[in-house]
Amino acid sequence: MRAIGIILAGGNNNRMRELSNKRAIAAMPVAGSYRAIDFALSNMANSHIQKVAVLTQYNARSLNEHLSSSKWWDLGRKQGGLYVFTPTITKENSLWYQGTADAIYQNLTFLKNSHEPYVVIASGDGIYKLDYNKVLEYHIAKRADITVVCTTCRDQNEVERFGVLRMNEDCRIEEFEEKPMVSSYNTVSTGIYVIRRRQLIELIERAAQEGRHDFVNDILIRYKNLKRIYGYKIDTYWSNISTADAYYRTNMAFLEPEIRNYFFKQEPGIKTRIADVPPAKYNPGADVKNSLVSSGCIINGTVENSVLFRNVFVGNNCVIKNSVILNDVYLGDNTHIENCIVESRDTIRANSYYCGEDGVKIVVEKNERYVL
Amino acid sequence: MIKKEMIAMLLAGGQGSRLGVLTEKVAKPAVAFGGKYRIIDFPLSNCINSGIDTVGVLTQYQPLRLNTHIGIGIPWDLDRNEGGVTVLPPYEKSTSSEWYTGTANAIYQNLAYMEQYNPDYVLILSGDHIYKMDYEVMLDFHKANKADVTIACMPVPMEEASRFGIMVTDESSRITEFEEKPEHPSSNLASMGIYIFSWPVLKEALIALKDQNGCDFGKHVLPYCKEKGQRLFAYEYNGYWKDVGTLGSYWEANMELIDIIPEFNLYEEFWRIYTKGDVIPPQYVSSEAVVDRCLIGEETEIYGEVHNSVIGPNVTIGKGTVIRDSIIMRNSEIGENVVMDKSIVAEDVVIGNHVVLGCGDEAPNVLKPAVYAFGLAVVGENSVIPDNVRIGKNTAISGVTTRDDYPGGELAGGQVIPAKDGGRE
Numbered sequence: 162m163r164a165i166g167i168i169l170a171g172g173n174n175n176r177m178r179e180l181s182n183k184r185a186i187a188a189m190p191v192a193g194s195y196r197a198i199d200f201a202l203s204n205m206a207n208s209h210i211q212k213v214a215v216l217t218q219y220n221a222r223s224l225n226e227h228l229s230s231s232k233w234w235d236l237g238r239k240q241g242g243l244y245v246f247t248p249t250i251t252k253e254n255s256l257w258y259q260g261t262a263d264a265i266y267q268n269l270t271f272l273k274n275s276h277e278p279y280v281v282i283a284s285g286d287g288i289y290k291l292d293y294n295k296v297l298e299y300h301i302a303k304r305a306d307i308t309v310v311c312t313t314c315r316d317q318n319e320v321e322r323f324g325v326l327r328m329n330e331d332c333r334i335e336e337f338e339e340k341p342m343v344s345s346y347n348t349v350s351t352g353i354y355v356i357r358r359r360q361l362i363e364l365i366e367r368a369a370q371e372g373r374h375d376f377v378n379d380i381l382i383r384y385k386n387l388k389r390i391y392g393y394k395i396d397t398y399w400s401n402i403s404t405a406d407a408y409y410r411t412n413m414a415f416l417e418p419e420i421r422n423y424f425f426k427q428e429p430g431i432k433t434r435i436a437d438v439p440p441a442k443y444n445p446g447a448d449v450k451n452s453l454v455s456s457g458c459i460i461n462g463t464v465e466n467s468v469l470f471r472n473v474f475v476g477n478n479c480v481i482k483n484s485v486i487l488n489d490v491y492l493g494d495n496t497h498i499e500n501c502i503v504e505s506r507d508t509i510r511a512n513s514y515y516c517g518e519d520g521v522k523i524v525v526e527k528n529e530r531y532v533l
Numbered sequence: 534m535i536k537k538e539m540i541a542m543l544l545a546g547g548q549g550s551r552l553g554v555l556t557e558k559v560a561k562p563a564v565a566f567g568g569k570y571r572i573i574d575f576p577l578s579n580c581i582n583s584g585i586d587t588v589g590v591l592t593q594y595q596p597l598r599l600n601t602h603i604g605i606g607i608p609w610d611l612d613r614n615e616g617g618v619t620v621l622p623p624y625e626k627s628t629s630s631e632w633y634t635g636t637a638n639a640i641y642q643n644l645a646y647m648e649q650y651n652p653d654y655v656l657i658l659s660g661d662h663i664y665k666m667d668y669e670v671m672l673d674f675h676k677a678n679k680a681d682v683t684i685a686c687m688p689v690p691m692e693e694a695s696r697f698g699i700m701v702t703d704e705s706s707r708i709t710e711f712e713e714k715p716e717h718p719s720s721n722l723a724s725m726g727i728y729i730f731s732w733p734v735l736k737e738a739l740i741a742l743k744d745q746n747g748c749d750f751g752k753h754v755l756p757y758c759k760e761k762g763q764r765l766f767a768y769e770y771n772g773y774w775k776d777v778g779t780l781g782s783y784w785e786a787n788m789e790l791i792d793i794i795p796e797f798n799l800y801e802e803f804w805r806i807y808t809k810g811d812v813i814p815p816q817y818v819s820s821e822a823v824v825d826r827c828l829i830g831e832e833t834e835i836y837g838e839v840h841n842s843v844i845g846p847n848v849t850i851g852k853g854t855v856i857r858d859s860i861i862m863r864n865s866e867i868g869e870n871v872v873m874d875k876s877i878v879a880e881d882v883v884i885g886n887h888v889v890l891g892c893g894d895e896a897p898n899v900l901k902p903a904v905y906a907f908g909l910a911v912v913g914e915n916s917v918i919p920d921n922v923r924i925g926k927n928t929a930i931s932g933v934t935t936r937d938d939y940p941g942g943e944l945a946g947g948q949v950i951p952a953k954d955g956g957r958e
Contacts, residue, residue: 192814192815193814193815194813194814194815194831195813232607416817421814421817424814425814425832430813430814431813432813433813435608435810435813436810437608437805437806437807437808437810439567439568439569439799439800439806439828440567440568440569440828440829440830440831440843440846441816441828441829441830442791442800442827442828442829443824443825443826443827443828443829444793444825444826445793445825445826446825447824447825448823448825449818449822449824450818450819450820450822451818451819451820452817452818453815453816453817454815454816454817454818454829455815455816455831456569456815456830456831457800459800468815469815470815
């Protein structure tokens with residue numbers, strides 16, 4: 162293979178609200194059966210990238226547990242493998258990762274010891290399918306120094322979350338603004354980059370010498386007039402889950418047949434850690450409409466327009482509407498949940514009432530988990 | 534030297550001909566069960582949950598699906614540096630070559646496999662029962678009684694005892710007599726086909742009986758051991774155990790999983806059943822769908838009505854369709870406005886629109902009245918059923934069928950459409 166992979170999964174974001182108390186964004190459960198990082202990891206594996214490093218920092222326990230075996234993504238290889246790099250104290254350095262570029266700098270040995278000519282850098286919070294080989298071919302054809310995968314942001318209010326860019330007719334990036342408050346452009350970076358390995362080492366070392374730590378500001382934007390930085394535009398589904406609202410919307414998107422078909426039925430598929438739970442069970446009283454239900458669920462009540470993750474128990478006379486219920490939640494009898502995200506491994510006591518009035522509500526009761 | 538206290542030998546070579554078209558192309562242990570599993574998952578999971586990490590699986594009849602399913606044993610944590618799972622098909626020897634002619638003969642042909650682990654005990658299992666059992670407890674019983682052979686038995690109703698191999702025991706559980714399917718049983722302890730042998734006893738018996746034609750544990754090895762005066766004990770088991778050898782018992786065992794708190798509970802966190810998890814996405818239930826009293830597998834999409842049924846992974850059930858009391862295995866597509874009652878649909882089947890399955894009165898099957906009974910309509914794997922046909926009870930369909938196979942658009946009760954071309958590719 163011509164490339165190695167780096168997945169940046171260290172991030173946290175207070176716009177995830179309570180959801181990021183427990184885990185890094187890359188470990189967020191998505192679409193019933195997956196975690197966010199499965200998408201980048203599966204894309205790597207499906208693009209025949211055999212050597213992947215995941216850089217973690219913020220609350221990585223869930224993520225480490227998820228990545229405890231690399232066999233699910235077929236990355237348990239002698240030629241390559243899956244590496245998880247958390248910050249460590251060394252002779253030269255005793256700081257946390259101070260930014261994306263610094264995270265790569267602190268693991269520069271991994272890059273130096275590899276022999277593959279290219280590096281694919283992706284973030285762990287994107288929900289998409291992409292054959293990185295196509296980006297790599299484009300990168301080579303354009304004789305680019307860095308290729309940035311970008312997409313059109315459909316909601317102009319959302320551009321402030323992203324790097325916004327403008328390309329010339331040759332697709333070379335001429336303007337790049339990181340998270341502007343307002344912008345007249347709507348082409349945004351997806352945080353996926355292709356770059357020659359030696360070029361990356363050189364840029365990262367230079368940035369480190371100058372005490373610069375951020376990949377976007379200190380490399381992409383700083384070098385955009387000096388280096389050949391190109392945009393590769395995708396028009397397939399791409400979503401970033403790093404706010405609670407975006408997270409909710411992304412999960413709900415899987416209720417649409419086109420998106421379900423694209424991710425679930427079309428090859429290549431997304432892989433994840435196998436959970437060994439029995440099929441979902443519908444008892445008398447179950448009334449399920451337009452919903453995704455994962456294995457291990459037991460349903461005794463009403464579920465509408467919702468996404469149920471694994472091992473959710475829905476008690477008698479419950480009503481669940483327009484909600485995302487994360488894995489291992491026990492919902493006591495007569496509970497009403499509407500426009501909510503219910504945090505995982507929780508027990509919601511019988512007769513509870515939760516309704517997100519304006520916008521989605523995050524439910525965390527922190528009761529001891531009730532085990533069947 | 535490698536040393537394993539107890540290894541397991543799992544007999545998975547049988548066809549299970551009483552399952553009819555379900556085992557036309559796969560061995561019985563590879564038949565799907567419970568909306569997610571295959572029958573062999575139960576003994577394999579029992580092994581790893583009991584701490585047995587060395588399992589030889591003896592295959593013979595149609596082993597492809599079984600081999601693919603087992604692989605190197607990853608789902609059961611049986612991918613080991615030492616031991617793990619090994620598939621043992623019959624093989625050619627320098628002087629002769631023969632198939633496995635009987636259960637004990639199959640084990641005899643793999644003496645070398647067992648020898649390399651230097652075991653103290655060998656557990657013999659069959660791959661066609663649904664149960665959860667801690668073999669370690671059985672081994673403790675074996676050791677406590679200083680037994681040479683321990684046979685797992687369960688009490689059955691006296692009136693059914695004549696269908697089983699019956700053990701007569703004294704007050705210390707030592708077996709004093711066997712009765713093979715006795716007309717007038719003198720006990721109700723039925724053998725479950727699970728044996729623990731002390732290794733020297735097993736080895737000696739297998740070598741002594743090596744020329745026995747069709748050498749079988751129940752018929753030859755156990756009587757031989759008893760005649761030699763060895764200590765045979767019955768280990769009484771009182772949990773759930775189901776032989777899914779007939780279409781009726783297979784259907785029943787699946788339906789029992791639907792009970793609110795089933796006797797055989799897959800949802801307990803303790804003693805998990807593992808299987809190859811190759812289907813990941815969640816299932817989708819549409820706005821028009823009605824689902825109650827069901828088990829439903831991953832990636833299945835439901836647009837119709839499903840009542841009291843077990844549906845496997847990646848099945849599609851079309852709009853306006855009504856399914857009752859049925860089993861549908863993985864990757865099958867059921868069209869729109871289908872009515873299906875008490876049917877078993879195997880893997881990768883395509884059923885057209887407006888098909889009625891399992892209708893009318895019961896008539897005895899013309900080909901195999903003992904197999905295709907219980908009022909079930911059975912569709913074999915890779916079959917295709919065209920639009921607008923009616924199919925009666927006690928029927929069997931295998932392979933790609935067209936409108937011409939249904940005189941007057943109907944397959945009357947008790948009729949069979951056998952496979953013509955090996956099915957849909």
